[in-house]
Every structure is written in structure tokens, then in C-alpha cells.
Amino acid sequence: MRGEYCVGGASFLSFVALLLLIFVHVGQINTSVVPHGIAMAKVNTSGFGQALNASFGDPIQGLYTDNYTSPLGERNGLRQLYEFGLYSYCAFVNSSAGTCTNHTIADSFEPYIAMTSDMFQNYTQYSDAMFVNTTLMNSSYLGYNARVAYYFILLGTIFATIALFTGVARRALLFFISTASSITAALFILIGAAIWTSIVKKCEAVNTLQLHVSNGTVLSGIVVSYGNGIYLAWAAFACLAASTVPYMVSCCTFRG
Numbered sequence: 068m069r070g071e072y073c074v075g076g077a078s079f080l081s082f083v084a085l086l087l088l089i090f091v092h093v094g095q096i097n098t099s100v101v102p103h104g105i106a107m108a109k110v111n112t113s114g115f116g117q118a119l120n121a122s123f124g125d126p127i128q129g130l131y132t133d134n135y136t137s138p139l140g141e142r143n144g145l146r147q148l149y150e151f152g153l154y155s156y157c158a159f160v161n162s163s164a165g166t167c168t169n170h171t172i173a174d175s176f177e178p179y180i181a182m183t184s185d186m187f188q189n190y191t192q193y194s195d196a197m198f199v200n201t202t203l204m205n206s207s208y209l210g211y212n213a214r215v216a217y218y219f220i221l222l223g224t225i226f227a228t229i230a231l232f233t234g235v236a237r238r239a240l241l242f243f244i245s246t247a248s249s250i251t252a253a254l255f256i257l258i259g260a261a262i263w264t265s266i267v268k269k270c271e272a273v274n275t276l277q278l279h280v281s282n283g284t285v286l287s288g289i290v291v292s293y294g295n296g297i298y299l300a301w302a303a304f305a306c307l308a309a310s311t312v313p314y315m316v317s318c319c320t321f322r323g
């Protein structure tokens with residue numbers, strides 16, 4: 068294979084990987100269409116009112132809010148859908164209207180805190196009893212792993228950028244750098260994507276959690292699912308892993 072084609076292929080794959088990673092980073096930074104469409108994890112709470120109702124005995128008043136602009140985390144009412152990104156999370160009262168938290172570097176993934184900090188205090192106490200010993204409620208575990216995963220994804224993005232820019236120059240040393248960078252980037256994105264996949268998978272246990280109520284059992288009414296940000300990260304990993312081959316070939320054979 069000619070060196071030029073190799074470099075072209077490797078650069079193209081690095082470029083696609085970087086683009087995918089940029090999409091991963093913008094997920095949930097605000098509620099406009101593209102960021103709204105990209106999340107690492109989603110939590111649908113729409114069935115929770117009924118579950119709480121069944122375990123509480125009395126009808127639940129004022130659990131949810133319809134006011135999509137009211138700030139999050141201030142007990143203003145639960146939203147139907149929570150979507151988590153790398154820098155913030157957004158909560159929506161329907162499929163489109165919602166609000167987001169402030170941006171934080173290495174934002175923690177703490178879905179249980181996000182939900183309960185929007186409820187009245189006494190409902191929070193009830194849910195603490197309902198979700199005791201679930202991974203969803205283990206906010207320190209989830210938060211820590213998400214922060215670690217964030218740094219792997221951030222470093223992976225930086226190495227993918229280095230691979231892209233050093234790969235276009237016609238110098239043997241730079242080919243060596245781009246090969247090394249694309250291998251490092253692939254490895255870091257793999258770790259970041261695997262951590263996210265694992266923590267969301269563990270949270271999904273609440274989807275089938277049966278709560279004991281006076282006359283039987285009900286589902287928790289909370290549905291956790293993977294966001295497409297996780298799939299984008301896996302796709303970026305695949306592109307970076309594929310790009311290492313042509314980079315390596317160019318590195319060893321290119322005589323430009």
C-alpha cells in the first residue's frame with residue numbers, strides 16, 4: 068500500500084473519531100437540539116409517582132412540576148426525564164422542554180441525588196427506603212466512576228487530536244507520534260466507554276426492582292437507560308483502533 072493512502076485513511080478515521088468525541092462532550096450542556104439529543108445516561112421517572120403512591124398509601128401531591136424553567140436541585144418538583152452529560156445534566160418535563168444545571172468539569176453522575184433533590188423532603192425519605200441498597204442510590208460509587216471515566220475520555224480526546232494533527236505532516240518522527248497517540252487515545256476511550264457502560268448497566272437494575280407494598284408488589288417506576296453518548300464513545304474507540312493500523316504502516320514504511 069502506498070504511504071499517502073495509508074496516511075489519508077488514518078487521518079480520516081482520526082477525524083471521524085474526534086468529531087464523535089466532540090459530540091460526546093457537548094451532550095447536555097444546554098437544551099438545544101444537538102446537546103439535548105446526546106446523553107451518557109437517561110432516567111425516566113414518569114412511573115415513580117404511581118410507585119410512591121402505592122407504597123405511601125395516600126395520594127401523592129405535588130411530586131412532579133410542569134414548570135420547565137424552575138431551577139434543578141431546589142425541591143421545585145420532579146421532572147419526567149433526567150439526561151446526564153459529561154459536564155451537566157438536564158431535566159425535562161416533556162420530550163423537549165427542560166432546564167440544565169451549571170457546567171462542572173468532571174461532573175459526577177449522581178442520578179439519585181439529582182432526582183431526590185427535586186422532591187419535597189418527605190418524599191425523599193420515602194424513596195430512601197424504597198431504593199435502599201441499590202446501585203442507583205450509591206451516588207459516591209457512581210459519581211467517582213463517572214469522574215474517572217471523564218478524565219479518560221478527556222485525555223483520549225486530546226490524544227486523538229494530537230494523532231490527527233501530527234499524522235498529516237511528512238516526517239518519520241511525527242508518524243511515530245501519531246501512531247503512539249492514536250493507540251493511547253483508543254485505549255483511553257475504551258476505558259472511559261467501558262466504565263460508563265458498566266455503571267449505567269448496574270443502575271438499570273432498578274428498572275425491574277419490585278417494591279413491596281401493602282397488597283403486593285409494584286415496579287419502582289424508574290427506568291434507567293444508556294444514552295447515545297456511550298455509543299458515540301464506542302464508535303470513536305472503533306475508529307481510533309482502526310486508525311492505528313494505517314498509522315503504523317505509514318510509520319514503518321513511508322519514505323516521503
Ligand SMILES: *[C@@H]1O[C@H](CO)[C@@H](O)[C@H](O)[C@H]1NC(C)=O
Nearest residue numbers: 132133134135136137138143
Ligand atoms: C417557573 O419557575 C420560574 C423560576 O423559578 C419562575 O420564575 C416562574 O414564575 C415559574 N412559573 C410558574 C408558572 O410558576
Ligand SMILES: *[C@@H]1O[C@H](CO)[C@@H](O)[C@H](O)[C@H]1NC(C)=O
Nearest residue numbers: 111112113147148161162290
Ligand atoms: C417515560 O416512560 C414512559 C412510560 O414508559 C413513556 O410513556 C414516556 O414517553 C417516557 N418519557 C420520555 C420523556 O421518554
Ligand SMILES: *[C@@H]1O[C@H](CO)[C@@H](O)[C@H](O)[C@H]1NC(C)=O
Nearest residue numbers: 133134135160161162163164
Ligand atoms: C412541553 O412543555 C412546554 C412547556 O410547558 C410546551 O410549550 C411544549 O409544547 C411541550 N412539548 C410537548 C412535545 O408536549
Ligand SMILES: *[C@@H]1O[C@H](CO)[C@@H](O)[C@H](O)[C@H]1NC(C)=O
Nearest residue numbers: 138139140141167168169170
Ligand atoms: C449557577 O450559575 C449561576 C450564574 O453563574 C449562579 O448564580 C448559581 O448560583 C449557580 N448555581 C449553582 C447551583 O451553583
Ligand SMILES: *[C@@H]1O[C@H](CO)[C@@H](O)[C@H](O)[C@H]1NC(C)=O
Nearest residue numbers: 120121280281282283284285
Ligand atoms: C393494590 O391497591 C391499589 C390501590 O388500592 C390498587 O390500585 C392495586 O391494583 C392493588 N394491587 C394489587 C396487586 O392488588
